[in-house]
Amino acid sequence: MKKFLIVGLGNIGAEYVNTRHNIGFKVVDFLAAEAGVPFETVKLGALAEVKIKGRTLLLLKPNTYMNLSGRAVAFWLEKEKIPLENLLVVTDDLNLPFGALRIKAKGSDGGHNGLKSIQATLETVNYPRFRFGISDEFKKGQQSDYVLGNWDDQEKKALPERLQVASDALKSFALAGLNNTMNEFNGK
Template sequence: MKYLIVGLGNIGAEYADTRHNIGFLVVDQLAKDAEASWETEHLGALSKIKHKGRTLILLKPSTYMNRSGKAVNYWLQKEKIPIENLLIILDDLNLEFGKQRLRGKGSDGGHNGLKDIDQAISNNYARLRIGIGNDFRKGQQVDFVLGEWSDEENADLPAIIKYAADTSKSFAAVGLAHTMNAFNKK
């Protein structure tokens, strides 16, 4: 059984350590834990790992955040993965820093990456939102989201990334409902 696990983010060194790229950090952690490498493919970087008898295809779209739907749709079709085996990992301003929320469907919540995916495939797919907080003044949202982590955030980031990676593996191994019950509580 195959799963497409997509970390949202922006390509390029200038975005590497920004809050908006937390999705990339989670799929990087999954690949690192499995000692898997990344290959540059059509519309993104891909890594394939095995977990409990399942194949997890990890994707970091190269389309930039606001055009993520094109890459997601392409790889769902190419790998013949049903939408119920898709997990999108993204940053969320509406959650406090470090908190995560897994849902089976929902609105884009103002997130441009999700808006584009919704337009490309629908909004009926699992998404793992990771809170980046909202400690910014009015009109400074873009600077905050595209800003680098503070020293305090950097100290907590490894545990947050690991927890999200474990959540992603659980999604593939035991399904959405069990994973929501186990991982949304903390």
């Protein structure tokens, strides 16, 4: 059975649950709920296992806080013997309009602390990542407040549909492969 590690980035704690920075957690939560599987507390995070057509998707929400996400990713890749090409990291992106999706085979950290940690720990930028747009609708100097702020009413209303598309993209990654998933979902 082919295994995949899908990592949703976010911060633990009630104060972060509905923040833009926690969209990675929200995306993997959506897929787990859709599959009817719970998350279990494990070493360095919470894990849910989703099985789809002969594939196993391990959904991971690191509990290391964003800046140390690489520790959890490296641990679970090694423990489950998952190759780097079967890793997909889900994160927020200020440079994309709200709800826009961008999936790439590799790339820079784009200033994102979670990706910086993963890149430093894995010592490579060559791993797939999934960026979920949160837009950049903030005033100069307000980036941190915006990213760690809660979704506004309009975003909350649109979020369920965007989470469904994101969940479909995660399933496509495991079933159709990275290139097909990029072709189908990028810009959606």
